[in-house]
Amino acid sequence: MKLKLTPTQNLCVGFLETGFELIQVDDQFFFVKGDRKQKVLPKTLDALVNRGALQTTQEGTYELSDEFKEYRQQMRSTEEVKHIRH
Template sequence: MKLKLTPTQNLCVGYLESGFELIQQDDQYFFIKGQRRQKVLPKTLNALVSRGALAHTEQGDYKLSDEFIEHRKRMQSPSKTKPTHH
């Protein structure tokens, strides 16, 4: 997984992490949450899939990949800098 994302790709991940739903209307994609709507280009979604951040489901939906979610948890965990003692 390539972890380096562009600002636009990070924005898309942020939309998904904050509860936006990704929908397709005709040949266009949008992030939708309540009355808010933000267009996203298919090439951005494809780049996120190729970098491992998004998974494309059998139903044709996009979602954050399990691997990416785990990576985000590791990056946000305060224990990553503290040694663990058993």
């Protein structure tokens, strides 16, 4: 897994982490939560899959991969330790 993400890829991960649902309408993808809607390009989703951050489910939807969730949890724990030490 390539862990370094672009700002756009990080934004997409943030949408998923904060409860946005990723939906497809025709050939376009959107993050949706309530009345908020943000378009995302298929190539961005493909890049996130290639980097190991997203995986596709059997239903064909996208979700954060278990490996990526573990990585994010480790990063948060490391950041908490850094804040405590300073």
